[in-house]
Amino acid sequence: xxxxxxxxxxxxxxxxxxxxxxxxxxxxxxxxxxxxxxxxxxxxxxxxxxxxxxxxxxxxxxxxxxxxxxxxxxxxxxxxxxxxxxxxxxxxxxxxxxxxxxxxxxxxxxxxxxxxxxxxxxxxxxxxxxxxxxxxxxxxxxxxxxxxxxxxxxxxxxxxxxxxxxxxxxxxxxxxxxxxxxxxxxxxxxxxxxxxxxxxxxxxxxxxxxxxxxxxxxxxxxxxxxxxxxxxxxxxxxxxxxxxxxxxxxxxxxxxxxxxxxxxxxxxxxxxxxxxxxxxxxxxxxxxxxxxxxxxxxxxxxxxxxxxxxxxxxxxxxxxxxxxxxxxxxxxxxxxxxxxxxxxxxxxxxxxxxxxxxxxxxxxxxxxxxxxxxxxxxxxxxxxxxxxxxxxxxxxxxxxxx
Amino acid sequence: xxxxxxxxxxxxxxxxxxxxxxxxxxxxxxxxxxxxxxxxxxxxxxxxxxxxxxxxxxxxxxxxxxxxxxxxxxxxxxxxxxxxxxxxxxxxxxxxxxxxxxxxxxxxxxxxxxxxxxxxxxxxxxxxxxxxxxxxxxxxxxxxxxxxxxxxxxxxxxxxxxxxxxxxxxxxxxxxxxxxxxxxxxxxxxxxxxxxxxxxxxxxxxxxxxxxxxxxxxxxxxxxxxxxxxxxxxxxxxxxxxx
Numbered sequence: 262x263x264x265x266x267x268x269x270x271x272x273x274x275x276x277x278x279x280x281x282x283x284x285x286x287x288x289x290x291x292x293x294x295x296x297x298x299x300x301x302x303x304x305x306x307x308x309x310x311x312x313x314x315x316x317x318x319x320x321x322x323x324x325x326x327x328x329x330x331x332x333x334x335x336x337x338x339x340x341x342x343x344x345x346x347x348x349x350x351x352x353x354x355x356x357x358x359x360x361x362x363x364x365x366x367x368x369x370x371x372x373x374x375x376x377x378x379x380x381x382x383x384x385x386x387x388x389x390x391x392x393x394x395x396x397x398x399x400x401x402x403x404x405x406x407x408x409x410x411x412x413x414x415x416x417x418x419x420x421x422x423x424x425x426x427x428x429x430x431x432x433x434x435x436x437x438x439x440x441x442x443x444x445x446x447x448x449x450x451x452x453x454x455x456x457x458x459x460x461x462x463x464x465x466x467x468x469x470x471x472x473x474x475x476x477x478x479x480x481x482x483x484x485x486x487x488x489x490x491x492x493x494x495x496x497x498x499x500x501x502x503x504x505x506x507x508x509x510x511x512x513x514x515x516x517x518x519x520x521x522x523x524x525x526x527x528x529x530x531x532x533x534x535x536x537x538x539x540x541x542x543x544x545x546x547x548x549x550x551x552x553x554x555x556x557x558x559x560x561x562x563x564x565x566x567x568x569x570x571x572x573x574x575x576x577x578x579x580x581x582x583x584x585x586x587x588x589x590x591x592x593x594x595x596x597x598x599x600x601x602x603x604x605x606x607x608x609x610x611x612x613x614x615x616x617x618x619x620x621x622x623x624x625x626x627x628x629x630x631x632x633x634x635x636x637x638x639x640x641x642x643x644x645x646x647x648x649x650x651x652x653x654x655x656x657x658x659x660x661x662x663x
Numbered sequence: 664x665x666x667x668x669x670x671x672x673x674x675x676x677x678x679x680x681x682x683x684x685x686x687x688x689x690x691x692x693x694x695x696x697x698x699x700x701x702x703x704x705x706x707x708x709x710x711x712x713x714x715x716x717x718x719x720x721x722x723x724x725x726x727x728x729x730x731x732x733x734x735x736x737x738x739x740x741x742x743x744x745x746x747x748x749x750x751x752x753x754x755x756x757x758x759x760x761x762x763x764x765x766x767x768x769x770x771x772x773x774x775x776x777x778x779x780x781x782x783x784x785x786x787x788x789x790x791x792x793x794x795x796x797x798x799x800x801x802x803x804x805x806x807x808x809x810x811x812x813x814x815x816x817x818x819x820x821x822x823x824x825x826x827x828x829x830x831x832x833x834x835x836x837x838x839x840x841x842x843x844x845x846x847x848x849x850x851x852x853x854x855x856x857x858x859x860x861x862x863x864x865x866x867x868x869x870x871x872x873x874x875x876x877x878x879x880x881x882x883x884x885x886x887x888x889x890x891x892x893x894x895x896x897x898x899x900x901x902x903x904x905x906x
Contacts, residue, residue: 301742308738312875320870323835364838467774468708468746 295471295506302470303340309333327357328367335374340472342509342539344576351375354388366396373405380577382412383607400426401434408438411445414609416640420446430455433463437480445611447641449488456481475505482514486521489645494518509538516547525551540571543582584616594623611640611647619650627658707732708746712878713830714753714902720816725887727753727767729902732879733828740825740877744778744809745771749904750796751881755785755890756899763788765890768799769823769881771809778809780823780881785889796905819885826880834872836864 313330317323331353338346354372358365369392376385389406392399407422423442430439436459444452460477463469478501485494498518501511512535519527532548535541549564572583584597598620605613614637621630634654637647708731715728729751735743745751750770754763767784781803789797807813810824839860863869890898 305736305738305742309736312736312738316875320835323870323872324838325834325872361835361838364841465748466706468706 291503292506295503299471299505299507302472306333306337306340306470310337322360324357324361324365324368327353327360328365328371331357331371331375332367335371335378336470336472338378340508342541344574347375347378347576351379363395366392366399366402369395370399370402370405373409377409377412378576382409385409386413400429400432404435404438407442411442412608412610414611414613414640416446431458431462433459437477440480444484445640445642447643449484449643453481453484456484471505472508475501475508475511477501478504479508479511479514482511482518486514486518487644487646489521491518491521507534507538509535509541509544512538513541513544513547516544516551520547520551523554525554529555540567540574542568542571542575542580543586545571546582546586581612581616585619588616588619588623591623594620598624611637611642615647615650618654622650622654622657625657627654630654631658706746707734708879709749709904709906711902711904712828714900715829716900719884719887723887724884725890726882726884727900728883729753729769729881730826730828730878731881731904733873733876735825735877735879737875737877742775743825743877743879744774744776745780745823745879745881747771747773747778749906750798752903752905753784753883754788754901754903757891757895759895759897759899761899762791765892766799767883769883770798771823776810779806780809780813780821781806782814782819782821782883785885817886819883819889821884822880822882824880825877826882828873828876828878830873831871832873833863833869835870836860 310330310333313326313333316326317330320326331350334346334350334353337343338350350371354368354375357368358372361368369388373385373388373392376382376388386406386409389402389409392402393406396402403422404426407419407426410416410419410422419442423439426435426439429435436455440452440455440459443449443455456477460481463474463477478497482494482497482501485491485497494514495518498511498515501508502515505511512531516528516532516535519525519531528551529548532544532551535544536548545564545568549561549568552558552564553561568583568586572580584600587593587597598617601613601617601620605617614633618630618634618637621627621633631654634651638651710731710733712730712733713728714730715726717726718724719726731745731751732743747770750768752769753767755765755767756762757764764787765785766788767782768786770781770783772779772781782805783799783801783803786799786801789799804819805814805821807821812820812822814820840858840862887896890900
């Protein structure tokens, strides 16, 4: 190479290295800024909690401040995974409603949401029903009632509610619920489009907490993950992580995504970052499996025990992700079967039937599993997990010679 | 207090209407609205609470105030700014036909404490009507940072930034006094409209619900003649925020 060529190459190399270092510094600086912003949001949230707690003390007969205080508790519960805050929100909602039974939509909304957070869906439905009955103009209340109906498997009631909300489906508080309905009723494409449109609208706003912005990335990422679109899931979840780098739900979803790719080390990396924020049972299970894949059965069992402990501290009747984990690992199948049957008395949704069918399949009760799986599929939900379970059950019911 | 609610479509909030006669001689406050529709509840930056007009710091001067973004908590106030996607307008009718003859248009660039404000007008409205958001091509009369007094004391003087909400109401008691809303049909429509209180609480017990909250205020003082154009001194003033 001539001297001129060497000089040229060195200059080019310096430019490339310089640009790369500059980009790295920029990324680091952006990351620091995002973390500082998240810290400021948390500071404001906690200061606001103190502010409203003081106001409640000053006028304990009021309803509005109690509802606002409870709303902040719920937000903190979402951000930290702290169940105590969900219970605080419920208490605030009940006090707010006690102080004013009517013209108190925010009190009833808060009560319904805090009960949903505890998976007490039947009670949540009562609160949401009262809300819609006393304030028929509250469209968010109707969407909330529809969402609870979906959780309870009351699909015809949900159909009726959401069909009437079609013209306002793009509203921020309605879109995610409407999309969930569309997804469960077999219109996954419509659900995805609506969520993506809403996310675009959200990204153009600067007044929303980063937790809410990242939540849409989480929903779309999880949606893509369920549908097996891992590139799309990566895109949304990675964007969400830029907005909220310490969001335990996004980190947990990224761990699950890595697990579907079979990347045990990345699963552990994301999963442990998520667990450092909140002890989510599903994430503990995924990380445990990743350790097992790497041959570390001791560590894997440690995570299973941690998962069990975490499940015991969860609010609500029983944990579905835990049940699915147990079934997939052929553990405590009779217990899970009994729990699922008990829950179906109240909550007859597609995933309840799917879990029952899977528990029956794991109990080698194939014809019963087949019947229950048909009930699950009748809802119309296009979820590869359901399809996978259905195929396994059909094959088992047909017998070895089929 | 009479409570009026004006909601046109989803993109606009129209605040209280003021009639100002002779600048100090007669003023009628018609209403105030905080969080008057679901849309502004979800978009607090476009939630207009009040428009005020009152005599200014010197004879012949008038102060106009347009308040928005209610219920800012003290912790949230330091980072609060106006929405740069919105057009904030004072509208002035000086011919008595309830249509704006002049507008003062206020827009913002940037976000946070370093946000800049631009004030155009008073000028003839580029388009007449509540739903329009066309910004005048006129050069801004005043520009500068928010949270700063801008302009001149003899011409147009402007302040835009957070301020204590001047409105007051014992809102909790208000809800006890008014008959509650209920559905028009069905079982619950049979509920009696019984109020649990018949009047506001005595001053010593009453709680001003708005106390302690801040909002975002646009305050403009200018010679009244810039609004009347030497004509009728009785003018109508209202405000809009539109996207």
